[in-house]
Each structure stands twice: as structure tokens, then as C-alpha cells.
Amino acid sequence: MLNQTMPRTSTRGPAMQRPRPVAQPGSRSAGLTGSRSGPLREARTKPGVSFRILGPLEIVTPTGPLPLRGMNQRAILAFLLLHTNQVVATSDLMQILWPNGGAPATARKVLQNTISALRGVLARGAIPADVVSLVSQAPGYMLRMAPETLDLTRFRILADQGRNAMAAGQSESAARSLRAALDLWRGRAGQELAESGIDWPQLAVVDSARTAALEDYCDAELRNGRHHEVIGCLEAATAAEPSRERSCRLLMLALYRTGHQAEALRAYERLQQHLSQDFGVQPSREVRNLHQAIINQDPALLPPGCPDSRDIGFSSQSDPELDLLFALLALVQRQQRPHVVTLAGDTGGGQGWLLSELTSRLRQDGQVTVWHVRTGPDGAALGDDLRAALRRATPHRPLVAVAENLHHVGSAVPACVGEVIRAAGRTPLLMVLTARAEPESLWPGWNAAVPWSTTVMV
Incomplete structure (x- = not known):
């Protein structure tokens, strides 16, 4: 039986059982299993090659990681991983290598050498062609890849499984799948590329998908009654993106359900201030309605079995x-x-x-x-x-x-x-x-x- 963690407290009991805490960027925690069906099953039942872009770029084989040399190899591989099983035009890949223009006369040759070097990496790893292959196909190149080989694909599969479970009213199953999806992350998508100044919109979309999955996970856990558990990750999410309304709304609800009405109202005030200063708008009607319900201590905000903040002796203004x-x-x-x-x-x-x-x-x-x-x-x-x-x-x-x-x-x-x-x-x-x-x-x-x-x- 696991202890439930909260600031300065830990709780255990049948109603408090939960999966492990959310893996934050930079951590390495093994994921809980999601659904055992579909293409993900093979990836979870036999060891093999793994391409990883949800964090530092890596190619891992049963015998160890394969070395990638230089930013050109990393950038081209990362862009192809973001477009697996799709033809990427040579002109787009050249734009990746020379984003500000001014490609030299030897640009096409440089790209060809980079592709050849990547093929050499795959060959040294003895990766079967039916698992991963980098092929030439007009008007450019395509990275053919079995879906379970890429952590980004596994993340999307698990996140979809979690959302489908939520839609079916299965919040415990949803939390497990979303937890497993989040555990695949080891940092920002293509972390070393981002640190070198590369800001492709495709990487931003992937990072945004992680935030959305984190919100879905917290939503599921709130439905499961694990309000204390999600406060930490929601506080981190709102600190990273202070204008993100859904994260703030979930944080407000979690704080209120754990008896911190004043902190829930302060979270709303911070959101309101950021939206007003940065965009000249007010929070959405949904968030405003939640704010008013918290002020009114509306019992409808509490799930079955959760203590009402107006019950015996409770005071959100005290210690x-x-x-x-x-x-x-x-x-x-x-x-x-x-x-x-x-x-x-x-x-x-x-x-x-x-x-x-x-x-x-x-x-x-x-x-x-x-x-x-x-x-x-x-x-x-x-x-x-x-x-x-x-x-x-x-x-x-x-x-x-x-x-x-x-x-x-x-x-x-x-x-x-x-x-x-x-x-x-x-x-x-x-x-x-x-x-x-x-x-x-x-x-x-x-x-x-x-x-x-x-x-x-x-």
C-alpha cells in the first residue's frame, strides 16, 4: 500500500492508493502499463530498438545507445522522427540545416553525407530494415519505422487510450494510461536542439501535447479523489505557463478540495492578472464560474466522500x-x-x-x-x-x-x-x-x- 504525498504530510489507506508521482522533465521513472492491445503490446513485451525524442535525442538498442555525432545528424534525425513514415522534401531538410538561408553550393552534398552517416549509425546498431530504415523517395527522404519503436508514438497511443477511458467514465484506467504516457518523458522534446536555439513549431506542438496529457492525468486523478497528489504538478504547470486556463482551473479545484480555499482564490487572481496584462482579456466563463463557486463554497464542487469545507470547525484562513x-x-x-x-x-x-x-x-x-x-x-x-x-x-x-x-x-x-x-x-x-x-x-x-x-x- 502506498503513501499519499502532500506538502509536509503523507497518507495511506484503501481510498488513497495511487500510481507513482508524475515524472517531471529530467527524471527517469518506469511507466505503469496501459492497455495491452494494439501496436504498443509488442513494444512492451519484447526488448528492441528505441528511438527517443521526448527528452535528449537517443537511439537505444539491446546492446546499448548508438552515438550521434554533430548537430547536423541530430537535427536531421529529429526532424525525420517528427515525420516518421512520411516523405520529407530535400528542400525542407536543407532549411533545417540552414534555417536563416545562405545555404552553400555544397548544401545538397552536405545533406547527402548526413543521410549517409545516419544510415551508417543504423547499420552499426544492426537494426533490422523491417523495424527502421532511412530510404530515398522523391522528392526527399523517409524514415520508415514500426510505431512502437518511437517514444513519441507510444506517448500518443497511451494518451489516446487514457482519453478514451475518460470518455467512457473509467477514470482509474485513464489515470494509469496517462501516467504511463507521461513517464516516457525525460525532458523537453529534442532537448539538446532546443538548448542550441532551435525552435521548430513541431517541437512546440509535442511539448504542448505533454502539458495537455498532464492536465488530462490530473483531471482523472481529481475524479479518483486524489486531490493532494496533483497539486504539485499543477503548481509547476501554472508556473511554467501562467496563462494556461485549464491548468489553473484544475489547480483551483484541487486546492479547494484539500481545504485551501484562500490559495484557490489566489490562483485565480494570478491567472486573471496574467491574462489581463499579456492579452487584455479576462478568464473564460468556465473559470469565472468556478471562482464564484469556490467563494460560495458550493457543495457541488466536492465529489462523493470529500469533506465539505463548511463542515465541523473547518477554517481555510487558519494553519x-x-x-x-x-x-x-x-x-x-x-x-x-x-x-x-x-x-x-x-x-x-x-x-x-x-x-x-x-x-x-x-x-x-x-x-x-x-x-x-x-x-x-x-x-x-x-x-x-x-x-x-x-x-x-x-x-x-x-x-x-x-x-x-x-x-x-x-x-x-x-x-x-x-x-x-x-x-x-x-x-x-x-x-x-x-x-x-x-x-x-x-x-x-x-x-x-x-x-x-x-x-x-x-
Whole structure:
């Protein structure tokens, strides 16, 4: 079972299971499998040659990468990869080598030598002609290639599979396919070309396709209830393209659903400012409507099972960790099931203030029972008090059980807490525990013995 990551927190539990985080440019993470049908199946079931343009340009064979020498080879190969199985005119390829004009009298010979050198690279890699071949065909050249050989083609196939799954209402399958598509990226498309000043519109289109797939992935994960997971990648997307409305809209929704109403409104203000300054326009009606719905705290923005920001004691203007505690309490009441929160950190790091503020507000509210639990070196008192707290909980009155300094109890913590949580069944119990930052093995949220648990670093 995987931990859900969020700023300063990590969460585990059956409803929080998810695929790995989005691979950012420059990372190398293995993709999750998408559909096992179509041309992609062969590429995923047997090793072979791989041409890679979603990042630095590479040709990889079972025996290792093939060397590309000089920018001419890289530029011509990249342009042909962007037009696989299409004839590219000699004049277009010459324009690639001399983009500002002024081609020398020997230009055609230089191009022919570059093509010959690329054919030599393919020959040294012992790449079968039925997999990849660079052929002359009037009025130029064509790079014939099996579709699964190019990472760009695999990306498009997986992204299409994800969008089709979304259209069919299969958001979990959509997220897996889109996740696998994004994992193929290792940087900007044709990264070394972009760094040398080449700005072909075809490369911009491919980079834009990645952003669109990232938005589709985040949309799918929002439908899956993984709101915390997508905030980081959406913040990066809006920082890179501050006028991109869909990224901002998804970020606003993710922030609101995680209890950060004020941050969601600030995201809208940033978008509005960029659109006004750069283009003299206002956000689209769809984004404006979302903005107003967030101001109104419209329950329609929340998927089933997500805590309403207007529920028990929640205040988006307060400390984010305190907001999270109230949001989890609302979740416990809404879903009628227990949850464990461990506040982990050094002494004086803020656990005491959070507990004091939480219990003070709950007592003032009067709708929740607060129960303080004893801790001891053998865990017996902890278990006895937790079971006593459980007997006092009712379906209509949530219970918050507080236990401090779990590091004094030792290794008995996970098993003891896990036993009580499993016995709780449908009881609306929120267990709030404090512990030192180390050892992590004592945190219930990092131990498989405890379901439905969250760890907050303070």
C-alpha cells in the first residue's frame, strides 16, 4: 500500500492508493502499463530498438545507445522522427540545416553525407530494415519505422487510450494510461536542439501535447479523489505557463478540495492578472464560474466522500495543518469510519499547539467528544484507553481520541492502534497522535498494520 504525498504530510489507506508521482522533465521513472492491445503490446513485451525524442535525442538498442555525432545528424534525425513514415522534401531538410538561408553550393552534398552517416549509425546498431530504415523517395527522404519503436508514438497511443477511458467514465484506467504516457518523458522534446536555439513549431506542438496529457492525468486523478497528489504538478504547470486556463482551473479545484480555499482564490487572481496584462482579456466563463463557486463554497464542487469545507470547525484562513485535521474529522463523520493522524516532529515543533487549538475549538463547538488517552512503556494503557474511547463513540457524535508522546510506548504502537482501528468498523473516530520525527517505524501512518492513517510532519 502506498503513501499519499502532500506538502509536509503523507497518507495511506484503501481510498488513497495511487500510481507513482508524475515524472517531471529530467527524471527517469518506469511507466505503469496501459492497455495491452494494439501496436504498443509488442513494444512492451519484447526488448528492441528505441528511438527517443521526448527528452535528449537517443537511439537505444539491446546492446546499448548508438552515438550521434554533430548537430547536423541530430537535427536531421529529429526532424525525420517528427515525420516518421512520411516523405520529407530535400528542400525542407536543407532549411533545417540552414534555417536563416545562405545555404552553400555544397548544401545538397552536405545533406547527402548526413543521410549517409545516419544510415551508417543504423547499420552499426544492426537494426533490422523491417523495424527502421532511412530510404530515398522523391522528392526527399523517409524514415520508415514500426510505431512502437518511437517514444513519441507510444506517448500518443497511451494518451489516446487514457482519453478514451475518460470518455467512457473509467477514470482509474485513464489515470494509469496517462501516467504511463507521461513517464516516457525525460525532458523537453529534442532537448539538446532546443538548448542550441532551435525552435521548430513541431517541437512546440509535442511539448504542448505533454502539458495537455498532464492536465488530462490530473483531471482523472481529481475524479479518483486524489486531490493532494496533483497539486504539485499543477503548481509547476501554472508556473511554467501562467496563462494556461485549464491548468489553473484544475489547480483551483484541487486546492479547494484539500481545504485551501484562500490559495484557490489566489490562483485565480494570478491567472486573471496574467491574462489581463499579456492579452487584455479576462478568464473564460468556465473559470469565472468556478471562482464564484469556490467563494460560495458550493457543495457541488466536492465529489462523493470529500469533506465539505463548511463542515465541523473547518477554517481555510487558519494553519494548513489545522485545516487538514478538521478536514479529516469531517471525512470521518461523512464516511462513518475511523482515521489515524500522527503529528510527527521534534519537541517544540508545533504538535502541542495543534493539539491545544484543535481540542479547544472542538470543545467550544460542542458537537464532538474529545478523549485524552494515556501512554505507557508497554502500550497497555494506550490500548485500554483507546478501547474505552471506542465504546463511547456513537454514529451521530464523532469522537476525537488524543494520545501524546507515542515514542514512549515504543514498538507496540502500530499493532495496538491497528487493532483498535480495525475494531472500530463504521465508528466516526479520529485518532490524533504525537511522536518524535524518528524512528519512522513507530508512526502508524508508515506501518502496514494501520489502515486509514495520515502522517503530518510539523
